[in-house]
Amino acid sequence: MGETEGNDRLLSVIRTQTEIAKLGLDLGGVMTLVAERAQALTHADGAVVELPEGEDMVYSAATGLGEPHLGLRLVRRNSLSGLCMEANEPLYCRDSELDGRVSRDACRLIGLRSMIVVPLRHDDHAVGVIKVMSKRPNAFPYEDLELLAMMSELIAAAMYHSARLGESELFQQATHDSLTGLPNRALFFERLRVALALAGREKKRVGVLAVDMDGLKPINDKFGHRAGDAALRELGARLKRAARASDTVARLGGDEFGIILSAVDDRDAAEQAVRRFSEALLPGELEFEELRLPLGASVGLALFADDATELADLLDFADQAMYADKRRRKTQE
Numbered sequence: 001m002g003e004t005e006g007n008d009r010l011l012s013v014i015r016t017q018t019e020i021a022k023l024g025l026d027l028g029g030v031m032t033l034v035a036e037r038a039q040a041l042t043h044a045d046g047a048v049v050e051l052p053e054g055e056d057m058v059y060s061a062a063t064g065l066g067e068p069h070l071g072l073r074l075v076r077r078n079s080l081s082g083l084c085m086e087a088n089e090p091l092y093c094r095d096s097e098l099d100g101r102v103s104r105d106a107c108r109l110i111g112l113r114s115m116i117v118v119p120l121r122h123d124d125h126a127v128g129v130i131k132v133m134s135k136r137p138n139a140f141p142y143e144d145l146e147l148l149a150m151m152s153e154l155i156a157a158a159m160y161h162s163a164r165l166g167e168s169e170l171f172q173q174a175t176h177d178s179l180t181g182l183p184n185r186a187l188f189f190e191r192l193r194v195a196l197a198l199a200g201r202e203k204k205r206v207g208v209l210a211v212d213m214d215g216l217k218p219i220n221d222k223f224g225h226r227a228g229d230a231a232l233r234e235l236g237a238r239l240k241r242a243a244r245a246s247d248t249v250a251r252l253g254g255d256e257f258g259i260i261l262s263a264v265d266d267r268d269a270a271e272q273a274v275r276r277f278s279e280a281l282l283p284g285e286l287e288f289e290e291l292r293l294p295l296g297a298s299v300g301l302a303l304f305a306d307d308a309t310e311l312a313d314l315l316d317f318a319d320q321a322m323y324a325d326k327r328r329r330k331t332q333e
Contacts, residue, residue: 027174028184031061034130034155039063041151042144044132046112049120049155050074050081051128051171057081060174060186065133068312069110071190078103081129084117088126090145091117095137114139118148120156127156127170177251179229180236188250188258189311195262196311199304206304207261207270209277210318211239212326214296216255223291230288231295235281238295242280257297267303274301298326 031049039047046065050057056073059066076082080102084091093099093115096107107113112133119126130152134140175187183191192208199206213235220228232255239249239257248260259277264270278299286293300322308314 026178027170028061028177028186030155031174032063034151035061035063035066038130038132038148038151041147042116042132042140044139045135046110046133048131048133049128050131051174052076052082052085053171057085057129058171058175058186058190060128060171062186065111065135066131071186071188071193073190073193074103074106079106080115080117081131084119084129085126088119088121088124090119090149092140092145093117097137111135113137116140116145116148118145118152120152122156130155177236180233180251182236182240182257183248183250185250185252188248188252188260191248192260192311195260196304196314200309205264205266205270205306207259207264207273208302208304208314208318209259209261209274210300210302210315210322211257211259211277212298212322213255213257214298214326214329215294219293223288223293227288227291227293231286231293234286235295235297238280239277242277264303267306270301270303274299296329298322298329300325 035047035049038044044064046067047063048059048066048069049061051060052058055076057076057079058074059070059072062070074081076085080091080093080099083101091101093102096102096104096113096115110133113135114137115131115133117129117131120128120130130148132140132144132148175184175190176182177184192206195206198204213232216228216231219231232251236249236251236257239259243249243259244261246262248258248262250258250260252258261270261273264273278297281296284294284296286295300318300320302308302314302318302321304314307317
């Protein structure tokens with residue numbers, strides 16, 4: 001590596017530290033930012049941040065090659081990430097097909113051949129790992145390992161110094177949206193994977209709702225982001241109140257929400273749930289500091305296994321149904 005490239009990478013790490021500080025308590029945002037920077041700086045095909053929960057390691061932030069597997073759980077004792085946590089030191093897998101320490105089936109599922117895994121250390125205690133991945137064997141030079149070690153200190157410090165939480169509380173905060181308190185994108189995907197696997201075994205249905213808030217940008221532009229944040233919080237609260245205890249209501253990011261309807265008997269029951277969530281938003285406005293803000297959302301339904309059997313296809317079907325609902329509602333205005 002040339003001196004100029006080394007200096008550029010160091011400056012990027014410093015800029016990342018500044019951006020982390022701005023994110024504050026948004027640990028999901030912190031982890032996603034670090035994964036994005038780690039992938040870019042090492043020219044990897046993907047990156048993930050994994051946190052331990054019980055006997056598993058959970059993909060809690062993911063980019064590139066890892067993004068389709070957000071929320072994935074790996075058995076801690078059978079993964080390189082778990083070994084990294086236990087050893088509390090960086091580990092390099094040069095070729096997953098030849099390395100007995102890795103879960104070969106998981107590597108093949110994700111499509112990786114080589115990876116660097118670095119512990120997220122705070123006060124010499126590993127609280128998780130950051131991992132960069134490549135589709136090629138022997139993809140990473142030693143300098144990438146040193147760079148990831150620097151990045152790992154940033155994210156671990158952000159977790160502890162800004163949140164000041166213990167490990168179990170840390171996982172709770174890292175998997176929930178800081179604005180609404182709802183499960184975030186990572187936890188939504190994890191729960192959806194579990195729900196689909198169970199439904200597949202038991203031949204049952206699962207409903208997935210894509211929910212897109214209407215008019216967030218005009219609210220932000222006209223009344224400011226405090227008003228927009230208030231509208232997002234209220235929308236999330238109303239959706240949560242309309243949900244059953246077994247359902248999951250999550251904020252996926254921006255003005256997007258997702259809902260998992262577990263144990264749905266048939267399409268009629270799922271469509272009744274859609275109407276229940278839509279009615280929960282009535283009268284369609286919110287009072288905020290003597291202002292009346294519009295509050296509405298477009299909703300799309302997908303049903304496993306009637307509409308799709310794969311997670312990505314199911315979400316795409318729900319999105320398309322949501323956009324159709326948005327177009328229909330605009331023609332009625």
